[in-house]
Amino acid sequence: MKAMKRQILIHPDPRLKKACAPVADLSDELRNLAEDMLETMYDAPGIGLAAPQVGVLDRLIVMDCVKEGEPEPVVMFNPEVLSSSEETNVYEEGCLSIPEQFAEVTRPKEVRVGWIDMDGNPQEKDFDGLWATCVQHEIDHLNGKLFIDYLGPMKRQMMTRKSQKMKRELARG
DSSP states (O other): OOOOOOOOOOSSOGGGGSBOBOOOSOOHHHHHHHHHHHHHHHHTTOSEEEGGGGTOOBSEEEEOOOOSSSOOOEEEEEEEEEEEOSSEEEEEEEETTEEEEEEEEEEESEEEEEEEOTTSOEEEEEEEHHHHHHHHHHHHHHBTOOGGGGSOHHHHHHHHHHHHHHHHHHHHO
16 A cells, blocks of 8 residues: 555644553554655655644654655654653754744753564664654654643744644635
């Protein structure tokens, strides 16, 4: 089956604020969803996408932080941060569900993440730099948290209003 692009939900959407259920069993349907999500992410273009961003409340994320050269897609079912460094990094983050808006967010510089891969095998890996930021950002989505939730109330409200306006414009076509 060929992967297809999915519609990305735009904030504010109640589905983006819900915690997702763990994936109990890897079905072909979920594997197809992962392929669709990679297709959608590359097309957007973005470096990460979580299932709730395409309206599916399952613990699934995809990411690829390689900017040039061979892509390195990563698919994670039930990802969780197992440990994180004391040291932090500040990255200017954006989100496909909050288009064209960016803000600096401070997160742990390095994280160890455990997940189930496409073949149902448990995996563990250390991520740092942009990969660490991306995986934490996407796992936040699975817990109903957006990057703007790390910002002060004024900046968060301003970005939400901009996003609402863009959402209305997109709805009008």
